[in-house]
Structures are given as C-alpha cells and as structure tokens.
Amino acid sequence: QVQLVESGGGLVQPGGSLRLSCAASGFTLDYYAIGWFRQAPGKEREGVSCISSSDGSTYYADSVKGRFTISRDNAKNTVYLQMNSLKPEDTAVYYCAAVDMNSSDCQTDFGSWGQGTQVTVSS
Numbered sequence: 001q002v003q004l005v006e007s008g009g010g011l012v013q014p015g016g017s018l019r020l021s022c023a024a025s026g027f028t029l030d031y032y033a034i035g036w037f038r039q040a041p042g043k044e045r046e047g048v049s050c051i052s053s054s055d056g057s058t059y060y061a062d063s064v065k066g067r068f069t070i071s072r073d074n075a076k077n078t079v080y081l082q083m084n085s086l087k088p089e090d091t092a093v094y095y096c097a098a099v100d101m102n103s104s105d106c107q108t109d110f111g112s113w114g115q116g117t118q119v120t121v122s123s
Contacts, residue, residue, distance in 0.1 A: 002026045002112045006096050009117030012086055016121070020081040022096030022114060029072065030054075033103050034079040035110055036070060038092035038119075047106025048094070049081060057104040063089075086121045093118050 008020040022034060035050040049070040050059045058070055069082040079096060094117050097110035 002098075004096050004098060004112055004114035006094060006114045006117040009094060009119045011120045011122065013123050014087060014121055016086050017082070017084045018086065018119060020083065020094055020096075020117060020119075022079045022081075024077045024079075024098065027098075028074075029077050029079065029098070030074045032098040032100055033108065033110075034070075034072065035097045035099075035106050035108070036079075036081045036094060037097060037106070038090075038094045040089075040092040043092075045095075046092075050104045050106040050108075051079065052104040053100075053102045055102060059104045059106050061106075083119070086119075088121050091119060091121050 003025045005023045031053050033053050036048045037045050038048050039045040051070045067085045072079045096114045098112045099108050099110045
C-alpha cells in the first residue's frame, strides 16, 4: 500500500526555520517525482516546491524562492523541505505528494498524497 507521511510541522516565530519530512512506504521513491503543496484557510492549494525523480531538477514557487530547499534521500525513502526565514504568510497545512514520472512540474497530476502537517508562523 502506497503511503506518504509528513512530519516536522509546528509553531515557529517569524524568521525561524523548520524542516519537513515526507517518508514513503509501500513503494520506492527513486522513480517518483515528489511535490510539496500547502493550503491555508480560505485559500486554494498551492504548489510550493517539486523535485523530479532522477535528473534532480526542481521547481520553487516565487513566494518561497531563496528561502525553501527541497531535497531527497532515496536511501531513506524520504524527501525533505527545509524552510528558512519563515513568514506568517507561510502558515498552512503542508502536504507531500508523489507521481510515477520524472518531472519537477508542480502542475503534474500527483496521484498519492499524505495527510498533511500544520505549519504555523506566529510571534
């Protein structure tokens, strides 16, 4: 059974950092593109960052460029999202998703989703 589990969310002050993890089970991440998405209350889901399965290409939304970094550790079957210089507008539920293709396009139809982890940036 394909399963994605996010962790690492929490409450952080503006300017702080968090690292989200997306652990996969039931399949090997090596052949999957992974995306991080977020949804704030009353807003549409947004593609934050995506990473391809094999060529290492990445995508970042303009709102997070220079602050967030996506990476993957295939040996641990885990993808990370390092979030620095966090802002209150980064507050949202963050989801990871996987698709069996080599693409860093966050507009891709990701078929498998995790349950999400809450990130709250507030003083």
